[in-house]
Amino acid sequence: MFLHSLETIDVFHKDIPQLPMGKYAHVITLRETNSFALFQTDGELNISRVSLGRKPENQSLATRIVLFKRKQSTPERLTGRELLRRYGMVDNCKYNTDKFCKRCPDCIYYGFAIGSEGSERSKVLVDSAFSITGYDMSHQQFTFNAPSENGTMSEGGVMRTALGEQDYVLPQVYFPSVVTIKDPTEAEFIYVLNNILRTRRYGAQNTRTGTVENIITGIVFADGEIFSNLELTQAVYDHLPAEQRAKTPLLRDAVRSAMEAVVPGLLSEDGVVYHAFAGERLETILRETLQVTSDEDHLRVLLTQANAEANTYAQTYGVDAKPAKAKK
Numbered sequence: 307m308f309l310h311s312l313e314t315i316d317v318f319h320k321d322i323p324q325l326p327m328g329k330y331a332h333v334i335t336l337r338e339t340n341s342f343a344l345f346q347t348d349g350e351l352n353i354s355r356v357s358l359g360r361k362p363e364n365q366s367l368a369t370r371i372v373l374f375k376r377k378q379s380t381p382e383r384l385t386g387r388e389l390l391r392r393y394g395m396v397d398n399c400k401y402n403t404d405k406f407c408k409r410c411p412d413c414i415y416y417g418f419a420i421g422s423e424g425s426e427r428s429k430v431l432v433d434s435a436f437s438i439t440g441y442d443m444s445h446q447q448f449t450f451n452a453p454s455e456n457g458t459m460s461e462g463g464v465m466r467t468a469l470g471e472q473d474y475v476l477p478q479v480y481f482p483s484v485v486t487i488k489d490p491t492e493a494e495f496i497y498v499l500n501n502i503l504r505t506r507r508y509g510a511q512n513t514r515t516g517t518v519e520n521i522i523t524g525i526v527f528a529d530g531e532i533f534s535n536l537e538l539t540q541a542v543y544d545h546l547p548a549e550q551r552a553k554t555p556l557l558r559d560a561v562r563s564a565m566e567a568v569v570p571g572l573l574s575e576d577g578v579v580y581h582a583f584a585g586e587r588l589e590t591i592l593r594e595t596l597q598v599t600s601d602e603d604h605l606r607v608l609l610t611q612a613n614a615e616a617n618t619y620a621q622t623y624g625v626d627a628k629p630a631k632a633k634k
């Protein structure tokens with residue numbers, strides 16, 4: 307075991323199971339922009355119209371900024387893949403192509419789909435996250451003098467947004483987000499948690515903007531699914547004093563406290579059996595995790611174990627399984 311504080315509860319599998327076995331690790335994360343971020347699709351900031359809160363008096367509609375699922379999971383996957391390469395665990399696995407290796411921790415944990423050549427369901431589940439504060443007060447539009455590369459305002463003959471105009475998410479905008487790991491082994495749990503903790507850039511890639519800090523405010527081990535990101539965001543909104551949530555940036559400590567405060571109530575509505583970790587007990591898990599992930603030798607042991615588990619899974623149920631075994 308790497309995480310001694312979890313030794314006494316039965317939350318991890320020894321091997322990656324073939325079928326869903328009803329063990330869930332939910333990592334409750336507060337994503338905070340640390341610079342101007344571009345969370346866009348086709349040049350438009352992603353937004354959605356939803357109720358501000360859950361309380362009857364807070365159910366008026368407003369537009370929130372949305373951080374789509376893939377905008378969260380892709381950079382986190384890439385963080386893990388970079389580490390696997392650095393420590394020599396994968397050499398021939400190409401992300402988002404038909405050359406996924408189908409046997410490394412990234413392929414097995416996060417899944418892949420290659421047309422007719424098979425797929426692996428993702429065991430790491432992420433959903434769209436919503437800004438706590440409304441779009442109006444959480445974004446800023448910048449107009450640049452520089453022309454776009456082709457020097458025109460149209461693309462394919464269609465007029466686009468004004469020349470050099472970009473809609474950025476402001477710094478210190480908060481996106482509550484639950485990352486769920488289904489049926490984790492201990493190595494898988496630490497691998498995914500480490501990816502969340504280490505990933506710093508989201509949104510438009512290959513730029514220096516888009517820095518995001520992930521703050522883990524809780525970890526819940528349960529026998530089922532728990533509340534959604536939207537419910538969590540709305541509950542945090544309800545919990546913040548009206549005068550505080552009326553202006554940006556929100557106070558970070560207030561948002562953190564609100565995240566911790568609303569989780570027990572939300573969990574009690576979910577009707578699942580769970581062990582929830584927050585405060586001091588959460589700090590212990592995170593400290594034990596960092597002792598593994600910030601030490602080269604320990605990290606190598608962890609990644610080696612993760613790799614062995616993923617390879618075994620591929621040999622038993624996946625691409626390397628013997629023909630006698632039923633193929634998907």
Ligand SMILES: [Zn+2]
Pocket residue numbers: 396399400406407408409410411412413414
């Ligand atoms: Zn792979």
